Amino acid sequence: MERRNCMTCGADLGEAFGWSRMVNCAHCGTAHILRDAVFAAAGSAGVFHDAPGLVRLMQPVQTLQGRFLPVGVVRFSYGRGAWDEFWALDDLGKGAWISVDEGDIALQRPVAAASLPAAPRERSAVIAFDDRDWTVTEAETATCLAFRGQLPEVFVLGDQFTFLNASSGDGRILSGEFWPGGHAWFCGPWIDPFDLGAK
Amino acid sequence: MRAEVAEVACPNCGVGLKALGGGRVVIQVCTHCGSALDAVDNFRLLKTHAELPRPDTPLKLGDKGRIQGVDWVVIGILGWSEAKRWTWTDHQLYSPSHGYAWLTLEEGHLIFSRAWRGAMSPTWMTERGIETAEKPPEIAARGQSYRYYETTDAKVTFAEGEFSWAVMVGDRSKTLSFMSTDAMLTLDQGPEREVEISTYPPQAETWASFGIKAAAPLRVHPLQPRRVWRDERFLSGLGAVATLVATLAWGVLQSQGNWVEPRVLPKAGGLEVEAELPITTTTGVVELRIRTDVYNAWAGIETEVTDPSGTVLFQNAREVGYYAGIEDGESWSEGSQVTSIYFRPTEAGDYGLSLSVPEGGAGEGAGGPSLSRPSLTVYEGRAASMWMLMALVLSALMAGLPLIRDWLHNRARWRGSDWSDD
Structure with a gap:
């Protein structure tokens, strides 16, 4: 595993570049991108106002689905509020997104299926996935506000995308993200904040 | 988390309204004029409800307390009424880390509710x-079974502060409730299909965390855990030991006494028995054990006992039945073919016994006795064990106190469930 240093201040950026596509310097805040073996500084990682939360960067959390170490976080705005997406590694080093929004916490991994639409749907629309009907409960636009740590994708401050959340009543949340020329789907269980423990 | 909004001015009356809730607040109702403001659309005026009767609650907006180890702030107050008879108050709580919850005040009880997004079966x-079910429907969740409790159709009568859902005075809400041993799942029948889980927080502790001293409620709330008496387990254990001792003593007492051979007189016939009982001691009591062969039938047995001088000592009527x-x-049985009558002899000598079966019938009917002639077994010198029987019953009650x-x-x-087997 290759070690990298910050291109602005020279600080050690850690060792997680095996899977990471983006890392933020904990010392000076400069974001770095690794793309096609080219390592480059990407400028500011945004202002990250500290907010009370049950999930914190580099502090392991125990869920009913196992233990996770959040190694990176992206904050998105949905207008009147914001939520955090933590990129977290389980004990096998496999990554998942932990979404945290004022007590609404979900653990999601990427999913793919032919039935999942490539374009956003409105609230109350029904989507077929995993032999169930999923009703869209939320459909809004998100803006990337800031990021920290190590992330598996490249994020750009101010970038916007449309997202939707859907529920089938089985304790999971299905989320779709849509941007010009692309989309992605994620699915996983809701996590009861009272079941979440620090480990 | 919420974008920075600390205070807004009511567009109707101009009063400053504190923004206490987070980013999921969608409605803010003015504390002064009752105007509902759209928190998603720059606090646009939606509706005004003035002069609404305030619900009776000691909690107010901005009050802070601690429930289940989490610090909460009261951001909204809702008054509810069902059929104008049942009223309660919901307090919307907010925590930056745990989101939104409700603290309901109902007949002096505090109930803590929050969204439940876990798996349920059925979903x-x-x-x-509910209406077409033959028995109370159940939901499996959290490793527990929740049985149907009630359907509630309630109306919002008062609103003040911030809320995470678009609520207005006059709105109706229909919910189905299911209860387990310690929690309740409430299924909102609205289009959002939301589920809440409610529990009963420690009352005094919760009130104290909000800085309020409240009186204990009188009636039992469906979610209220049973209060265990301080010495309940000790008393139950003591009762179990006492029951064991009393059972052994009862057995010993039952084995005491001597068999007495009655002299059955030939003059009686049919189901009647005439006998002389040669009693030799006045110690203890005499047991007349009457055995019948009633089967899926009953019989009324009348007895009369005379002392050695021929004076009637007592008359008695008994019913035996065995089904x-x-x-x-599965085989089943109930009742007994045997009955015993006890009396205390006044002197030694020959006592007279007359036994007859004037009524009875097969099944539950009264078509006449349906049995052979009863047989009689007599013991004298039996210990008077009624007090021991009472001790046995009392100790068993004590042992079973927790149950x-x-x-x-x-x-x-x-008691408040609206389920009916009809």
């Missing part, structure tokens, strides 16, 4: 499903 239940059968492959109290408490918890 949903409708009012129609048995097989139902769903009895559990049963009574559960009955009180389910």
Whole structure:
């Protein structure tokens, strides 16, 4: 595993570049991108106002689905509020997104299926996935506000995308993200904040 | 988390309204004029409800307290009414880390509720499903079974502060409730299909965390855990030991006494028995054990006992009945073919006994006695064991105290359920 240093201040950026596509310097805040073996500084990682939360960067959390170490976080705005997406590694080093929004916490991994639409749907629309009907409960636009740590994708401050959340009543949340020329789907269980423990 | 909004001015009356809730607040109702403001659309005026009667609650907006180890702030207050008879107050709580919850004040009880997004089986239940069910429907969740409790159709009578859902005075909400041993799942029948889980927080501790001293409520709330008496387990254990001792003593007492051979007189016939009882001692009591062969039938037995001088000592009427059968492959029986009568002899000598069976019938009917002539066994010198029997009953009650109290408490918890087997 290759070690990298910050291109602005020279600080050690850690060792997680095996899977990471983006890392933020904990010392000076400069974001770095690794793309096609080219390592480059990407400028500011945004202002990250500290907010009370049950999930914190580099502090392991125990869920009913196992233990996770959040190694990176992206904050998105949905207008009147914001939520955090933590990129977290389980004990096998496999990554998942932990979404945290004022007590609404979900653990999601990427999913793919032919039935999942490539374009956003409105609230109350029904989507077929995993032999169930999923009703869209939320459909809004998100803006990337800031990021920290190590992330598996490249994020750009101010970038916007449309997202939707859907529920089938089985304790999971299905989320779709849509941007010009692309989309992605994620699915996983809701996590009861009272079941979440620090480990 | 919420974008920075600390205070907004009511567009109707101009009063400053504190923004206490987070980013999921969608409605803010003015504390001064009752105007509902759209928190998603720059606090646009939606509606005004003035002069609404305030619900009776000691909690107010901005009050802070601690429940289940989490610090909460009261951001909204809702008054509810069902059929104008039942009223309660919901307080919307907010925590930056745990989101939104409700603290309900109902007949002096505090109930803590929050959204439940975990798996349930079945995943949903409708009012129609309840109406067509033959037994109370159940939901499996959190490793527990939740049995149908009630359907509530309530109206919002008062609103003040911030709310995470678009609520207005006059709005109606229909919910189905299911209760387990310690929690309740409430299924909102609205289009959002939301599920809440409610629990009963420690009352005094919760009130104290909000800085309020409240009186203990009188009636039992469905979610209220049973209060265990300080010495309940000790008393129950003591009762169990006493029951064991009393049972052994009862057995010893029952084995005391001597068999007496009655001289059955030939003059009686049919189901009648005339006998002389040669009693030799006045110590203890005499037991007249009457055995019949009633089977799926009953019989009324009358007895008269005279002392050695021929004076009637007592008259007695007893009913014996014994029923048995097989139902769903299981055999069952109830009642007894045997009955005992006790009396204390006044002197030694020959006592007279007259026994007759004037009535009876097969099954529950009264078509006449359906049995052979009863047989008689007599013992004298039996210990008077009534006090021991009472001690046995009392000690058994003491041993079963927790179970009895559990049963009574559960009955009180389910008293408000609207389920009917009809």
